[in-house]
Structure formats: structure tokens, C-alpha cells
Amino acid sequence: MVGHSAEPAIFDVAVVGGGPAGSTVSTLLKKYQPTLRVAVFEGARFPRPHIGESQLPATMPVIFEMGCWDKVEAAGFPIKIGASYTWGRDDETWEINFFPPEDFKDQPRPAPYEGQRKYTAFQVERGLYDKILLDHAQGLGVEVFEESPIEEVLREGDRVTGLRRPGGEIVTARYYIDASGARGFLRRAMGIESHAPKELRNIAIYNYWDNAKWAIEIGVGGTRIQIRSLPYGWIWFIPLGPTVTSIGLVCPADYYKKSGKTAEQLYLDSIASQPLIADLVSGAHVTGPTQTTKDWSHLCQRLAGDNWFLIGEAAGFADPILSAGMSLAHHSGRHAAYTILELERGELDAGWLKRLYDERNRQGIEQHIRFAHFWYASNGCFTELKEYCGNIAKDAGLKLDPRQAWEWLALGGFTSQYVGLAQAAHWDLFGAKKMVDMFLGFREFRFQVYNQFRLDLKDAKKDRIGALREGRVLPVECFRRGRHLLPNSGHFGLLIHVLKQTRDGVKLVDALRKEIAKRHQPEHCNQVLNRHLEALEAMIQEGWVDARLDKSRPMIQPTYENESKMFRSTADDERALMEAKRQREGMASSMLLSGQELE
Secondary structure, eight states: OOOSSSSOEEEEEEEEOOSHHHHHHHHHHHHHOTTSOEEEEOSSOSSOOOSOOBOOGGGHHHHHHHTOHHHHHHTTOOEEEEEEEEOSSSSOEEEEESSOGGGOOOOOSSOOSOGGGGGOEEBOOHHHHHHHHHHHHHHTTOEEETTOOOOEEEEETTEEEEEEOTTSOEEEEEEEEEOOGGGOHHHHHTTOOEEOOGGGEEEEEEEEEESOOOSOOBTTTEEEEEEEEETTEEEEEEEOSSSEEEEEEEEEHHHHHHHOOOHHHHHHHHHHHSHHHHHHTTTOEEOSOOEEEEEEOEEESOSBOSSEEEOGGGTEEOOGGGOOHHHHHHHHHHHHHHHHHHHHHTOSOHHHHHHHHHHHHHHHHHHHHHHHHHHHHTOTTOGGGHHHHHHHHHHHTOOOSHHHHHHHHHTTOSSSSBTTBOEETTEEHHHHHHHHHHHHOOOOOGGGTOOEEEEOOTTOEEEEEEEEETTEEEEEEEEEETTEEEESSHHHHHHHHHHTTOOBHHHHHHHHHHHHHHHSOGGGHHHHHHHHHHHHHHHHHTTSEEEEOOTTSOOOOOOOOOGGGGEEEHHHHHHHHHHHHHHHHHHHHHHHHTTOOOO
16 A cells, blocks of 8 residues: 655556546556556545446457456346437437347346357446456556545656655656546646537436336346437436436537526426336436536547556547447557557557557547537437537538538548458448438448449558557558558458459459458358458548449449348337247247257
8 A cells, every 4th residue: 555655656557547447457457467566546435426337349348358257247237239219310219239139048147258248238337337347457466546636747848757646645657547537637737638529518417216117128137228319409218227227318518508497407307308218217216416417529639648648538538429438448448558568568669659549549539529420410309409410510511411421421530440340430331321321311332333443552651550469569561641541451451452453343242252261151251241341431431442333344232131130210129029039939839849848
């Protein structure tokens, strides 16, 4: 335990903040380099209440890598299979399914991180969840100091020289991590500016309810969060356990001010006005005072300096409509840990490592902010916020023509967020396209309307991007043109190879099929080909491929299987669940009649 004298306490890494980002960076540092002396300074005593309970599947691999999947799973948090929305062109409900609910098998809990559970997420009570993670870090040897705020950051230029604690004690380290959340304690001390788009300045008004009903229960512990649009904002409904539910209202800060209502009045009136939510809480009651918080998106101008890193919400925040907060926190914490581990090894250029961390994590936050702009600007349910939505589109430079909106989203970068994969804001391109289709009507990828494809590397410079694997940052060759990067790896690497052999779309697909067949089982080949075609679309959008139409040549034939299970109307989703239930009951009846025992 660090004392309270004025003598310095010396560490290798000092982390300010013990939330998910701080726990992630400290845990992975100790996992891969146990000899490092890592300390976490947290101002509160855990467990402590905290907003932001809904996760994405992208968080799960990080929890598993940290070695605490079993501990989180043992807590019995609801399994998030997806989300139910009223959002977009009208007030019809539709579903995002991380895993098709009709295929979700009843499975005893706690369950291992395998099979269907790799495609789901959790809905967590943050006080308990954050304590599980911080205790896990401490169990690996991280020195955790709760109720230990930092009063002052000592600095010389861009270098942090120490952290002053109450009583005058100075904490020194070779690396400093700001995981202090919205406070951005170190960020502010270092004078790092953060841009907050004025058009996404919302507030959240929220409370926790006891004994609210779940809208749907799938298998053992599986459910969806509910997102319901109102004329002036939206409501979240997130079950956190058998009896506890988080319910919040998000609306523009200006709307709240002009409403003339107290936060509690506006909150309760909103719940009463939404039929589904009102029904779910009809037998429930709030467990404490109604609370408010700013939900302002922001992005820092840089995330790394001489000997410091910004992670989690201290680095940036994207509107909660996409539930990305914890995912961004875990991934930035992981990347910061990997960067420090490589800086310790001294085998890779320090400037490149820090630039890689800064660029990739800034891009990830920016992508989510860009997607939030699109969601708000294209929500026809916001009947009282038409001017507000118009200003969002105008200020963001977004035109709500389907093709132009798709190209605007692509400006954020589809090729470099995950090395070798075509993704943006944790969406694959099929999912992103389906979203644009539901909001605006968007039918075709570029690779579906053109059939001649020429690789264009003019003016591109060779560079390196980093793949994060098992505690190492592995340099991967890429091409750089402006802000866009094209990895010569994964799906993109194979496309670069094949595009150098042919420009014809049909021949291109045939060549891809042959290469994919060498590397994958037959039952997976079509799915892998689809991912490569998404990568081709990303390359077209970012200017790496010049696409043209030759009417004398055939078009690429779509190979997509029925992936509409992931995006569909609530009515279609309910029909699929009922059909799956009938099939299971029929199978059970047949087995009983034949004398077979069910597993």
C-alpha cells in the first residue's frame, strides 16, 4: 500500500481511473509482462453506481483475453442477443440480432466462451461489473488504490513527471494512463483539446426500476434492449437482472431547457407516453432519485504524448445510441497496453507505435460519432426535432440521399479499423448497408452495379499498420493515401493479389473462390467470399479500386445467403421464433413417440 508521505512512490505504469478501460489496460499489462509494477488510482470505492450498461459483442473477446470471462458470466447478467428499435423512416419496430434468436439454444449458465456465446454480449449492472474487472486486475498483481483521488498532474512540456495525491505524496511512473472518464483529469492538465459536435449535445435522464417486466426472454437469460423513439428523443430499456432495469431518456439539451419541466417530470411523462415501456413498468417502481448526465459526443485532438495515453471516455465518447461506450473503452485499453508492452521491448519505432495508437483509436471514435450523426439525421420519428435533425445533417456535411449517405459514411474509413477486415464502427459492411437501406432505402453495393475493377495504387505510399495479437503489435504492410490505409493483409491482401491478375468481375470472383477453397472448409466458403466482396466495396469507396461497367460482360452474381435474420421487422422475428418453437415441440413429440430420450 502506498503511504502518504511526500516521498515518491515509483511505478512502471500509473493508471488514473479504475473503470473498464483502466482495468483492461492494467490487466493486460500484468498478463503479458508480470514483472511490471502497475498501479490504479481510483477516486471511488467499488462497487459504485455508473451509467452505461449495454455492451456489444466486440467487447467479449477482450474480456476473454483478460481472463475474466468466467467471472463476468458467473455474475448472471442478462445475455444481450440484440436490440429492438423504433427508429428510421417510420414508427414500425424492427430488430438487430447479434445471433438469430430462433437458433439460440437453451444452455445452462454459467457457460463457456464458445459457440453461440461468441456472438452475444452482456447487459451489466455497472457497479458489480466494474468491481469484477478491478478485483481481477488486483488478483493478477495490479496495485489498486481505491478512494485515492489524484489532486494534480505534474508536467514538463509534453511529459508527465508525477501525480500529486492528497497529503502531498508524489506518484511517479514511466508511463501514465488517463482512464478517468469524462473528467479527463490528465487530458485537461496536459492541455489537450476535445471537440464536441454542437449538434449532438444531448442529455440523458435516467433511473433504475425494480420489478419491471422483460419485453422478451430468449433461451436461458437471453433478451434484447429496447430503444423507442419519441417525437423529441428516445428511451432505452435495459434489463440488468431478474428484477433491476435501467431506463433512460435521451433528448437534446436545448429541448429539455425549453420544455419548462423538471428532469423528473420530463422523464416520467416520456415513459408514460410510450406504450410498450409504460406497460413494462406498470407493476414496477423506481429505486432511487432520477439522475441526469451529459451525453455529449467528443473526440480529443490527440490520444498519446511523450509518456502518456488517453483511453476510454477520456479519449472520446460517442452518443449511446449504438451502445459503443464500453467496447471503445475496452479496445482502447487493450491497445494502450499492447503499445506500452512494445515500447518496453524496444524492437519497434516508438513514434510509429504511438501514431498507430492515436490514429486507430481516434478513427474508431470518429466512426461511431459519424454513425450517430447519420442515425439522428435520418430518424423520421423525431417529428418535433425536424429542424434539429436537419442541422445535424447540414453541420456534418451529410446529404440524406441513400447513395450520398453511404459514401459519406465511407469517408470515415472502411479499410483500416480492423486489419484485413472491412468494418466501420463495429459494423460489417453488410450490416451498415442494411441500416442505410432501412432508414433511407439503399439497394446495391458498387460491386453489384459494375463489373470491371482496376486496382489503383497511384500516389499511394507504402506504410505499416499494426495487428494486435497475443500481447504483440505485429507490423503489417499497407498502402497510405491521405488518411486512408489499405492493409496488404487479410481480405484486402487477397483482393490485391487477385486484382493484379484480372479486372473482370466474374473472373475475379472465380479466382477468389479458388483461393478461399484452399483455406476454408466448403461450408464456410460462401460466407468468406461475402466478406471479400465487402472488402471490394470498401476498396471502391475509398478509391483503391476504379469500378466501371462493361455491358458486354456479365455481372457478379450475389452470393449472400439469407443474412436478413440480423435485421428484420418485429413481426418477421416473432414468426421465426414461433416456427422454431413449433419445430422443437414437433421434434420432441416425435422422439417421445419413438421412445427416444431427449438430451
